[in-house]
Amino acid sequence: MADERAPASERVTVKRFPQRAVYDRAAIDAILDEGLICHVGFTVDSQPFVIPTIYARDGDRLYFHGSQASRMLRALRGGIAVCVTVTLLDGLVLARSAFNHSMNYRSVVILGTAIEVADPAAKLAALKAISDHVIPGRWEEVRPPNHFELDGTTVLAVPIAEVSAKIRRGPPIDDEGDYGLPVWAGQLPLKLEVQAPIADPRLAPSIGVPGYIANYRRPRSG
Amino acid sequence: MADERAPASERVTVKRFPQRAVYDRAAIDAILDEGLICHVGFTVDSQPFVIPTIYARDGDRLYFHGSQASRMLRALRGGIAVCVTVTLLDGLVLARSAFNHSMNYRSVVILGTAIEVADPAAKLAALKAISDHVIPGRWEEVRPPNHFELDGTTVLAVPIAEVSAKIRRGPPIDDEGDYGLPVWAGQLPLKLEVQAPIADPRLAPSIGVPGYIANYRRPRSG
Numbered sequence: 480m481a482d483e484r485a486p487a488s489e490r491v492t493v494k495r496f497p498q499r500a501v502y503d504r505a506a507i508d509a510i511l512d513e514g515l516i517c518h519v520g521f522t523v524d525s526q527p528f529v530i531p532t533i534y535a536r537d538g539d540r541l542y543f544h545g546s547q548a549s550r551m552l553r554a555l556r557g558g559i560a561v562c563v564t565v566t567l568l569d570g571l572v573l574a575r576s577a578f579n580h581s582m583n584y585r586s587v588v589i590l591g592t593a594i595e596v597a598d599p600a601a602k603l604a605a606l607k608a609i610s611d612h613v614i615p616g617r618w619e620e621v622r623p624p625n626h627f628e629l630d631g632t633t634v635l636a637v638p639i640a641e642v643s644a645k646i647r648r649g650p651p652i653d654d655e656g657d658y659g660l661p662v663w664a665g666q667l668p669l670k671l672e673v674q675a676p677i678a679d680p681r682l683a684p685s686i687g688v689p690g691y692i693a694n695y696r697r698p699r700s701g
Numbered sequence: 702m703a704d705e706r707a708p709a710s711e712r713v714t715v716k717r718f719p720q721r722a723v724y725d726r727a728a729i730d731a732i733l734d735e736g737l738i739c740h741v742g743f744t745v746d747s748q749p750f751v752i753p754t755i756y757a758r759d760g761d762r763l764y765f766h767g768s769q770a771s772r773m774l775r776a777l778r779g780g781i782a783v784c785v786t787v788t789l790l791d792g793l794v795l796a797r798s799a800f801n802h803s804m805n806y807r808s809v810v811i812l813g814t815a816i817e818v819a820d821p822a823a824k825l826a827a828l829k830a831i832s833d834h835v836i837p838g839r840w841e842e843v844r845p846p847n848h849f850e851l852d853g854t855t856v857l858a859v860p861i862a863e864v865s866a867k868i869r870r871g872p873p874i875d876d877e878g879d880y881g882l883p884v885w886a887g888q889l890p891l892k893l894e895v896q897a898p899i900a901d902p903r904l905a906p907s908i909g910v911p912g913y914i915a916n917y918r919r920p921r922s923g
Contacts, residue, residue: 520750521749529784533804550717560749577828577832580835584738584753610802613793614793618799622882625800632800662843663914667895667914670894671892692889
C-alpha cells in the first residue's frame with residue numbers, strides 16, 4: 480500500500496500509518512467520485528466547525544454549495560482556509576487483541592481556500608456537476624434553476640492540489656504472539672446500499688421509476 | 702420536525718432550515734449511538750483539519766482515541782477547541798426541480814474542548830466503551846491492552862453539552878407550480894449494510910463466527 484509519490488505538502492503528509500498513504504491523483508479522484516458527502520471544516524473566531532454537505536469533483540476542483548443564509552457559506556465566502564474530507568467506510572477489522580482492531584476505509588483530505596463561483600454560467604455548470612455527481616441523468620429531466628434560485632445559492636470551489644488519501648484494506652494484523660488465541664478474527668465488510676425507491680405521495684401514478692434510479696449505484700473506486 | 706427546546710448556545714443554533722433542528726438529548730444520543738465514525742475538526746496555525754475516527758458516547762461524554770504519534774491527538778492534547786460531527790446518510794431526495802433536491806440525513810454537531818483521559822483505569826474504561834460502541838461483545842473475547850499499548854494510546858473526551866442535531870426525513874418538497882411536471886419524484890433510501898464476514902486467512906478453521914458478528918447490526922435511531 481505504501482505510495483512512493485511525494486505528498487503535495489508537509490501538511491497533507493500522512494504521519495500515522497504512512498504505509499496507508501496515497502498521493503496518486505487517480506486513486507484520490509476515484510474516492511472523491513464514489514463519495515456522496517464531504518465534511519467541510521472551517522474556523523470562525525477560533526472555533527472549528529465541521530459541516531456535512533454534498534459536493535462534486537470537476538477536474539482539479541471540488542465544488543460544494545449552499546444557501547446564502549448558511550453560516551458556513553457566509554464564512555467561507557470571505558476566503559478562509561478550509562479542510563474538505565471525504566470518508567468511505569468499508570468495514571470493521573477484528574483482531575485477536577483489542578489494540579489491533581481497526582477499520583477498513585478510504586479517505587481524502589483536501590486543504591485549501593474556497594473561492595466563490597460568481598459567474599452565472601460557471602455557477603450553473605457547477606450545480607450541474609453536483610447533480611451529475613449525485614444522480615447522473617437527473618439534471619436533464621428536472622426543471623433547471625430559475626434566476627431567483629441561482630441568486631439564492633452560493634457555490635464554492637476548492638482546488639484539489641494540497642491533497643492526500645489514506646486507505647486501509649484487508650485482514651487484521653495481529654502481534655505474532657496473538658495468532659494462537661482462540662478468537663475469531665477477520666473483516667466485517669460494510670457497504671452503503673441502495674434500497675427500493677419510494678415514490679412521492681403526490682406523484683402521478685402514470686409516472687414510472689426511471690432507469691437511472693432503478694439501477695442507481697455509486698461508482699466503485701475499488 | 703421543529704424542536705421547541707432551546708439550543709445550548711448561539712453557536713450550535715441551526716440557522717439554515719431551522720425546522721430540521723433537534724435539541725433533544727435523547728434524539729441526539731440515538732444518532733451518536735448509531736454512528737460508527739465521527740469527523741473531528743481542529744485548527745492548527747489557522748488551518749482547519751477534519752479527520753475521521755471511531756468514537757463512543759458514554760453518558761455526557763464522547764470519547765475518541767489514537768496513537769501518541771497522531772498529529773490530531775498531539776494537537777488536541779493541548780486543550781484546543783474541537784468540533785465533532787456525526788452524520789448518518791439516509792437517502793437521496795428527488796424533487797421535480799433541481800433546486801429542491803435534497804438528502805435525508807441525521808447529523809450531530811458537538812462544539813467543545815477535548816480533554817485527555819490520563820488515569821489508566823479511566824482510559825481502559827474509555828477504550829472498552831469505544832469497543833462496545835463499535836462491536837458489543839468483542840471486548841470480553843479479545844486480549845486486553847497491555848501497559849505498552851495503553852501507554853501508546855491517547856484517549857480524549859469531549860463533553861456533550863454544546864450540541865445540536867439536524868434531521869431531514871420524508872419526501873421532496875416542491876414548489877406548488879412544479880407538482881404537475883411529468884418527472885418521477887421521491888426518495889432513494891440508502892443504508893449502511895453489513896456484508897458476510899470474511900475470516901482472517903490465518904484463522905484456525907475450527908473457530909466459527911461468533912453470534913455478535915453473525916447478527917451484527919447498528920442500533921437504529923429511527
